[in-house]
Amino acid sequence: MTDTNVITHDVIVVGAGLAGTWAALAAGREGVTDIGVLSKLHPLRSHSGAAQGGIAAALNNVRPVADTGPRGPLEPIPVGDEPVDSWELHMFDTIKGSDWLGDQDAIEVLVKEAPEIIYEYEHMGCVFSRLPDGRIAQRRFGGHSAPRANYSADYTGHVLLHTIHEQALRHGVKFYPEWYCMDLIIEDNVCRGVVAMDVLTGKLYTMRAKAVMFGTGGYGRAWKITSNATANTGDGVAIAYNAGVPLMDMEFVQFHPTGLYGKGILMSEACRGEGGYLRNGDGDRFMEKYASGLMELAPRDLVSRSEQTEIEEGRGVGDDKQGIYLDMTHLGAEKILSRLPQVRELALEFLGVDIIHEPVPIQPTAHYSMGGIPANADGQVIADGDGTPVVGFYAAGECACVSVHGANRLGTNSLLGASLFGRRAGKSIAKFIKDGAELAPISGDPTQKHEARIQHLMSGPTDKKESVAQIAAELKETMTKNCGVFRTEERLQKALQDIKQLQERFKNARVMDTSRRFNTDLLGAIETEHLLTFSEVIVASGLNRQESRGAHFRTDFAKRDDEKWLKHTMAYKNGDDGPKLGYKSVNIDWEKYPPQERKY
Ligand SMILES: Cc1cc2nc3c(=O)[nH]c(=O)nc-3n(C[C@H](O)[C@H](O)[C@H](O)COP(=O)(O)OP(=O)(O)OC[C@H]3O[C@@H](n4cnc5c(N)ncnc54)[C@H](O)[C@@H]3O)c2cc1C
Numbered sequence: 001m002t003d004t005n006v007i008t009h010d011v012i013v014v015g016a017g018l019a020g021t022w023a024a025l026a027a028g029r030e031g032v033t034d035i036g037v038l039s040k041l042h043p044l045r046s047h048s049g050a051a052q053g054g055i056a057a058a059l060n061n062v063r064p065v066a067d068t069g070p071r072g073p074l075e076p077i078p079v080g081d082e083p084v085d086s087w088e089l090h091m092f093d094t095i096k097g098s099d100w101l102g103d104q105d106a107i108e109v110l111v112k113e114a115p116e117i118i119y120e121y122e123h124m125g126c127v128f129s130r131l132p133d134g135r136i137a138q139r140r141f142g143g144h145s146a147p148r149a150n151y152s153a154d155y156t157g158h159v160l161l162h163t164i165h166e167q168a169l170r171h172g173v174k175f176y177p178e179w180y181c182m183d184l185i186i187e188d189n190v191c192r193g194v195v196a197m198d199v200l201t202g203k204l205y206t207m208r209a210k211a212v213m214f215g216t217g218g219y220g221r222a223w224k225i226t227s228n229a230t231a232n233t234g235d236g237v238a239i240a241y242n243a244g245v246p247l248m249d250m251e252f253v254q255f256h257p258t259g260l261y262g263k264g265i266l267m268s269e270a271c272r273g274e275g276g277y278l279r280n281g282d283g284d285r286f287m288e289k290y291a292s293g294l295m296e297l298a299p300r301d302l303v304s305r306s307e308q309t310e311i312e313e314g315r316g317v318g319d320d321k322q323g324i325y326l327d328m329t330h331l332g333a334e335k336i337l338s339r340l341p342q343v344r345e346l347a348l349e350f351l352g353v354d355i356i357h358e359p360v361p362i363q364p365t366a367h368y369s370m371g372g373i374p375a376n377a378d379g380q381v382i383a384d385g386d387g388t389p390v391v392g393f394y395a396a397g398e399c400a401c402v403s404v405h406g407a408n409r410l411g412t413n414s415l416l417g418a419s420l421f422g423r424r425a426g427k428s429i430a431k432f433i434k435d436g437a438e439l440a441p442i443s444g445d446p447t448q449k450h451e452a453r454i455q456h457l458m459s460g461p462t463d464k465k466e467s468v469a470q471i472a473a474e475l476k477e478t479m480t481k482n483c484g485v486f487r488t489e490e491r492l493q494k495a496l497q498d499i500k501q502l503q504e505r506f507k508n509a510r511v512m513d514t515s516r517r518f519n520t521d522l523l524g525a526i527e528t529e530h531l532l533t534f535s536e537v538i539v540a541s542g543l544n545r546q547e548s549r550g551a552h553f554r555t556d557f558a559k560r561d562d563e564k565w566l567k568h569t570m571a572y573k574n575g576d577d578g579p580k581l582g583y584k585s586v587n588i589d590w591e592k593y594p595p596q597e598r599k600y
Helices: 018-029 087-097 104-123 156-170 235-242 300-312 333-339 341-351 413-434 447-458 468-482 489-506 520-544
Strands: 006-014 035-039 062-064 074-076 174-177 179-187 190-198 203-214 253-260 277-279 324-327 360-369 380-382 389-395 567-572 580-585
Touching: 006 018, 006 190, 006 413, 018 035, 018 156, 018 203, 018 413, 035 179, 035 203, 087 104, 104 156, 104 413, 156 413, 179 203, 179 235, 179 389, 179 447, 179 520, 190 447, 203 413, 203 447, 235 520, 253 300, 253 341, 300 324, 300 360, 333 341, 341 360, 389 413, 447 520, 468 489, 468 520, 489 520, 520 567, 520 580
Parallel strands: 006 035, 006 203, 035 174, 190 389, 203 389
Antiparallel strands: 062 074, 179 190, 190 203, 253 360, 277 324, 324 360, 380 389, 567 580
């Protein structure tokens, strides 16, 4: 290493979404002064800012009007009246939503601290939608038995991210916008820093730190139809895995029931929370058949499967009959314009449909990664099934698996989890630094390996090499076809085979742009390599899990099998041989919340 390519901070956070920014802010508030936050995007373009529908907490501000049933209209709860919601109810809903794979000790932390973090956002000036008396408005969301989604029209993530970003700046956090993390340096189970590229110049740096935190977000971009931003390529997950950290529960990927038809762009669950219907090609509200209690507000895994069943049985809509209608025409212009303005704009812009007047065609879309880097409720990354921490390495948000979402996340629990576990990670990092953490030495120059990787991608005859874009397209095709809402041994084997071949072909991939300044061609290649790395783990973990639980549905093993499979998957990198799979027990309170059949 030369002095010119080494940067040192006490703490390096990778990711400027809600998880990373909260971690930086919380550590800053505890007195850590030297914090650098890297983001491959401008921080405010992080995917957290695209979140629409809401953030969960049992605030008890609204309830259904008496005698109108659980789906009736909502009214403010007069101050002093009996509460309808509680952290216990939120906890049970989350456990049931997770299909009993969520760790119950972590879920308890999530739901108990939820109101506090909402009020913290409020005190920072976050512009929530309000009730007439000024309290925060709430609406319904799938799988939640009370209206507990706190929101700001359908721009919730946008307002939360802006609020917290300002606070981080105020606390002197240093942001590195458009810096790309390429590697995580762990030696002898001690994290020592990262390798990163300043995208503007293309120069590589070793960034040394006493503690590193990953808040690198999700990885929906491995599928063709996804609600995720282009940047959601799971870099952090792949980088951690390559550095020897296991990945947990990667087979559990959520398909959101309402992505715009053919595009995948999200029509928030708030559309159904505000009373929208799902209809098949015959005009029927088919959810009656699959979840007569909660109807359209059943959890996402169940609704997506119901839609897919309707489609596969020939009752779909759209040109190739692969869609379903989301019908909000009965909600009225006023409600749509005040509560769902963004959703209306998206449908208008991308499909030319005005949801005030017509139903909009939608389809399941790859949306959320329940699995990821295993971390405890204090954000410490763990190295094995016994919970041994990787010293100095932390993770929170969608790239992490705590695991509060288990096999299926409930809507609005993610903004909550990213904020709350980000904040907890920041606090425990501050403690680690104050307890005397030291800068650990790094052997050799870790940038050299990546310099060689870049040279390899940029060299060789242009006509003989594989196209990165083509490889990425084929990966997305096979993941969509063979590792989607419904899975089988045969389909997963096919996906695995395809991924292996694509990985081989990638060795001959070449990027055409050989400049170093803002080379998006090069970044695209590195991201594609990451997609290939973790997709293999998703498919291998899914192949092994011979049961159906939450979002992982095997038509050849259609039942949940608690005897064999009530356990977390832990996938360890094993050279080029594909992951070595191990398992970890689920934390369950057998007296209070024993596994039950999951019906809605
Ligand atoms: C369209 C949409 C709507 C949603 N709506 C809701 C909702 O209403 N309620 C809810 O609870 N959840 C919702 N979710 C889910 C939720 O928004 C996300 O799970 C959550 O915001 C993730 O936050 P995060 O901080 O973990 O990651 P992100 O906000 O995705 O941030 C990731 C950060 O990591 C950085 N990064 C990644 N890789 C690198 C790298 N290699 N080098 C440097 N930086 C890197 C990025 O630049 C970015 O700053 C929605 C998701 C989507 C896609």
